[in-house]
Amino acid sequence: MYYVVIYCSYADLDLLIIYHLAVVYSAWNIINDDRVALKLETIVDHPSSIEREYHILKQLEGGIGIPRTLWFGRESVYHAMVLELLGLSLHQLFLANNRKFSLPHVMNIGDQLLSHLEYIHSHNYVHGDIKPQNILMGLGNLRHTAFIIDFGITKTYWNTKTGDHVPFRHGRSLSGTPAFASINNHLGVEPGRCDDLESLTYMLIYFLRGSLPWLTSDDEKLSGSTILERKACATIVDICQDIPVEFVTILIYTRSLTFAEDPDYDHLCSILHDLHASLPAPATSMLDFSQLRNPAIHPPDKCCVAKAILPCPPKEMCRLTRV
Template structure:
């Protein structure tokens, strides 16, 4: 004889709200077990919610509050059901500037950009951080008297980095998904392997090679779906030697 359990399909708005949002940010309701004259009993499970990406990003920004070329965070916190971060106003991205210049920078402009970004990337591991998403969209010019200063932003994919963390990560099986942006990601980023500061530098190398001719060898490859596109881009990167990548550069 099989026990049957009947669950009502109608859920009042208050109960639905409880199902949608963890109680005390920890307990998630699974089903209602019973109801009495003074209350309702639910089956629940403890849900250990990770910090939000925005909270982690705000924490990383705060570690660089006195550094040149990293935006100042004025406030981070909750507003109703939202997490909000307020930081200083910045100007256009390098991607915007690149488009404005006809999708090609001069050698002088490219080297001036590379000089500043190298300094920014040098600051990150000194604070135990790797960016993991180096691309023109994540570098912005300042405003006013800082109009010529390049700022590094978007630490949404950033990770903590120390030598001990790197050794431990090397023993972890790689994930099968891309970490970063396909056009500029390092090969290890494509492979889902643990990254280090050299991966940020590899991505910067792709940016420099992109700014002068305006195109990288793996742009425009045909593929079906994002996963397939990421795979063919990775394979093209692995097949392209540094000499081939730089053959059209000064």
């Protein structure tokens, strides 16, 4: 544990998430006496991804499932962003639940995230990296709400000056996480709304099945090209084996969306709602992981393969220290 003061307000840091160029800590707000999330990024020559993320989150402010930003600034050799503190990621909860979620849980996750993505897309943004590590549950009264985090590679898909969709382009490198990336993302196509929805579909299937055909059982790190080859060769039947046929319908729909096509979010939600209504026993409409006895035993989420530059706050940043 580290004890620091950021902008004379925040102290007592616990590591939460490791990114490529940044880390996220749980911090104590010494003014309001509550806990917050603190994201730190080393200041380098290129533009700050945290500053860009801060401005995106401010534009999305007020949306359900969007983390609240509390402050952004420069401190010592770091950019710092303070956000509301959230709970465990779906990745951590998935591991704590023996790598499987119930069908009602998955339907609830899908319903919430479809609504969140529709909101993000309505503000002309594509998230670009939908995966279990980037979905966190809220705390307290928001414990049943799923939040989308990490807008570091979020892009605009709409040119507000011309009123046109960004043009179709290819030749880009893979962005996001290979396991849940759309096939077009693997192929270097400019990201669109359809890619967020395809990634979401893979994630829901992953939660139901416990894995995906292009992943190994022992979580072996595979190259993006290997995952693409396996993903492209896997049939819809292979991907959706032993799960309700409604997910076949959802996967076919999301994969068939064209680059600039407006997704029908209501259609996708209605598929999940109809499936929910067809269940033999009443299923709760709330997303509740309270039955997990000790889900916090898993280490902080590592959201990239590369080692983080910032393992802990520097000495010159530690204005308030304790042994």
